[in-house]
């Protein structure tokens with residue numbers, strides 16, 4: 001290489017640690033040979049990976065640009081300042097913090113900025129699409145705070161805004177959390193804002209899943225409505241694994257202090273720099289085209305799976321993901337996941353609203369289009385993938401014809417993946 005860059009050098013990894021080198025190559029093979037339909041995953045660009053694999057990983061930079069606890073931060077300050085400016089510009093936000101190590105860390109900081117232990121937080125029920133950090137008893141959110149949960153209407157499977165308001169009036173939460181991990185439709189942020197105002201609560205939007213669609217300008221932004229918006233950078237947004245927070249200027253100090261020093265130590269400066277790269281990419285017209293196709297592909301997948309006999313939860317999707325009730329095919333969500341896995345299609349079982357099955361079994365699957373769209377696939381491939389999923393889910397493993405079906409689907413999957421490679425070899 002002619003540039004002075006000292007970066008990802010696979011040969012040195014292979015020489016130093018062949019076992020881990022094999023894992024890295026094996027994972028690339030897995031990605032290249034199968035279909036990744038996990039709604040929370042994506043493939044970052046080589047530029048993002050280069051920033052991640054850089055010497056910025058070595059730098060201690062506790063604090064914020066211009067206010068560090070360590071010397072030698074001139075370069076990383078530039079990266080973080082560029083990233084903050086890009087985040088504010090892209091999301092029309094008054095303040096941005098790029099340091100949270102993950103989505104869960106961003107949420108911990110947001111809770112810490114606005115709530116005291118024991119405060120009531122109103123958030124979406126985990127069983128209906130909410131996240132672990134929205135009040136689970138095994139998580140800080142349920143252990144240190146007093147969670148009250150809202151859900152979806154049984155008839156429409158859409159968020160029950162009347163219930164949100166009733167619960168808010170009854171419990172007077174300190175904070176209301178909007179956002180989910182398994183909700184395929186748009187969220188009415190202005191309705192949440194009105195309810196929060198009525199009970200004088202902070203409105204936090206956890207946009208982890210869909211912030212990339214906001215960046216791509218294909219769905220409405222929560223930023224004008226929320227006091228604080230937390231998100232991950234590695235889902236549709238296609239950046240490095242990590243978290244981010246944007247907020248109103250009035251909350252800037254509280255947010256920054258809640259991230260560092262309250263809940264984190266030194267920031268991962270290689271990740272902060274990679275977030276800046278991802279934000280630049282996400283501001284491009286090319287990315288807007290990508291985000292548009294992500295939504296079109298999710299809709300095409302949902303439609304195709306309906307043709308295969310699954311029931312589309314809430315009747316459709318407005319985003320990058322869909323939830324499918326697989327009971328019409330006489331399988332559980334766990335079994336559907338296993339059968340797709342046997343054919344190199346990676347997706348996850350998921351509870352559906354009012355699911356009678358336990359979470360470990362579940363009656364549904366969740367599918368997402370971010371990864372296959374990054375690979376350049378469009379509606380015709382989605383229709384084909386839906387047919388392959390239908391065939392894989394109907395095939396019973398351990399029976400001769402079932403195993404043959406899984407092998408045939410895996411072969412077709414390899415053909416599609418080879419035509420649209422994740423991380424091409426050249």
Ligand SMILES: *Cc1c(COP(=O)(O)O)cnc(C)c1O
Pocket residue numbers: 040101102103104105107130131133179180181206207208209232242243
């Ligand atoms: C993915 C997700 C998170 C957590 O992100 P991690 O980076 O895994 O900690 C938080 N909230 C929601 C809604 C998510 O979907």
